[in-house]
Amino acid sequence: MYKTLAALSISTALALPGVSFAVDYSDDIRKNDYKWFTFNLMQSINNRIPFGFQDDTYFEMEFGGRSGWLDLYGYLDVFDVLNSSNSDRNKPEGSNDFADNFFFKFAPRASLDAITGKDLSFGPVQELYISTVTNVGDNALFEHYIGIGSDVQVPWFGKVxxxxxxxxxxxxxxxxxxxxxxxxxISTNWFKPWYTLSSGDFITYQGYLDYKFGASKISDDVNRTTTAVEWFNGIYYHTPQWAFGYGLKYYHNMALFKDGGFAxxxxxxxxxxxxxYKF
Structure with a gap:
């Protein structure tokens, strides 16, 4: 398994053009520390969450940052925050149809460069990590991911x-x-400021691409699949205190549920x- 992960990570990174962009931690492991935290009010329309939970207004607490060797990202979504009958997650009075109330993603990465004190960069790869993700829903989802991570310099995008x-x-x-x-x-994420106003406000293209594959132990189930894709493309307007955005997201067999099956x-x-709202 680990040989497969290493081969996939290295071959994908080497396919990207560029020169080495090493991060030097020899003088101060905390010199790149930062943190951010936002409260987000979200409206989803026609998303492809399994079991018909497509339209909803929900509240999100999102956070991230860097502290020494630890790189962190995560969020907590609280669904149907307005208790609206128009939400697909709203439970009608007397109904036995229970939807998830929340979803939690927690994605810490441990920098191998910072831990070892060595420059592990090569080509466009700036830094290497042991990467993890935990996804939790309060109904019937709990999964963990562990593998090899990196920060890669990509033309126009910058750090990905x-x-x-x-x-x-x-x-x-x-x-x-x-x-x-x-x-x-395999997952990628990016945050690209591409236009800055004279006021200092700026517009970004930000998003992620998650490709799941090789889920062979459920391949015999006609309602499941071995591959899935989530691709989020967001355009956001940022001020010092606020951000307002629109995201277009493509789903393919969301959460490894076959399209048109029982989900x-x-x-x-x-x-x-x-x-x-930014803190």
Whole structure:
């Protein structure tokens, strides 16, 4: 498994052009420390969450930063925050249809450069990490990812996160692969300011691409798939205190549920509108 992860990470990184962009921690391991935290009010339209939870207004607490060798990103989504009957996650009075109330993502990465004190950069790869992700829903989802991560310098985009993981399934809506290692994920993320106003406000192209594959232990289930894609493309307007954005997201077999199966519509384009308050 680990040989597969290393081969995938290195081959993907080497496919990108560029020169070495090393991060030097020899003088101060904390010189690149930073942190950020936002409260986000989100509106999703026609997203492809399994079991028909497509339209919702929800609250998100999002955070990230760097502290020495630890790089961190995460968020907590609280669904149907307005208790609206127009939300697909709203539970009608007397109904037994229970939807998730929250979703939590926690994604710490440990810098191998900072821990070892060595320059591990090569080509466009700026820094290497041991990367992890944990996804938790309060109904029937609990999964862990661990693998090799990197920061890669990409033309125009600048620094892009590139991570390759193996997937451990703790809970998966009752699937046969629970309590098993099953599949892999390659993920990228970016934050590109591309226009700055005279006021200092700026516009960004920000997003991520997650590709899951190799989930072979559920391949015999007609309602499951071995591959899935989530691709988020956001255009955001940033001020010092606020950000306002629109996101166009493509789903393919969301969460490894086959499109048109018992989980419903899991492939297609979804839309997100966001108002973010920055701390």
């Amino acid at each position: 996160g590139l991570n390759t993981y193996a997937r451990y399934v703790r809970e998966n809506f009752g699937a046969d692969n629970e309590s098993e290692w099953d599949g892999y994920m 419903g519509d899991t492939t297609g384009w979804g839309h997100y509108f966001s108002a973010n």
